[in-house]
Amino acid sequence: xxxxxxxxxxxxxxxxxxxxxxxxxxxxxxxxxxxxxxxxxxxxxxxxxxxxxxxxxxxxxxxxxxxxxxxxxxxxxxxxxxxxxxxxxxxxxxxxxxxxxxxxxxxxxxxxxxxxxxxxxxxxxxxxxxxxxxxxxxxxx
Numbered sequence: 636x637x638x639x640x641x642x643x644x645x646x647x648x649x650x651x652x653x654x655x656x657x658x659x660x661x662x663x664x665x666x667x668x669x670x671x672x673x674x675x676x677x678x679x680x681x682x683x684x685x686x687x688x689x690x691x692x693x694x695x696x697x698x699x700x701x702x703x704x705x706x707x708x709x710x711x712x713x714x715x716x717x718x719x720x721x722x723x724x725x726x727x728x729x730x731x732x733x734x735x736x737x738x739x740x741x742x743x744x745x746x747x748x749x750x751x752x753x754x755x756x757x758x759x760x761x762x763x764x765x766x767x768x769x770x771x772x773x774x775x776x
Contacts, residue, residue, distance in 0.1 A: 676716035685767035
């Protein structure tokens with residue numbers, strides 16, 4: 636799926652200041668750091684806004700992820716992850732994520748993460764927790 640090239644509206648933002656060791660030998664942020672930023676952003680958002688307890692009985696497992704890289708960044712830049720929701724299912728949630736320069740609107744990377752919520756002990760799918768579902772609904776309004 637091709638994403639729009641221009642500015643994108645974001646519903647929530649999570650800061651992601653770069654660290655010295657985020658640069659690779661070419662002097663820009665290594666691709667894996669973008670995934671780290673997106674993963675950190677959605678989990679922090681679910682904990683803060685959806686009441687998700689990482690030590691609770693229900694956890695979200697990432698079952699798929701992708702990222703389109705559009706521009707490079709390097710330390711000491713500060714980035715943000717724009718958080719949106721592409722799809723909310725019964726047991727899964729697909730995030731629409733945009734890595735942005737702090738305060739900017741043009742994505743330097745566009746990603747997608749799909750979480751399936753499972754029982755921590757059995758690892759069997761369970762419904763998206765009510766708190767996360769409510770927070771996502773508010774994010775989409």
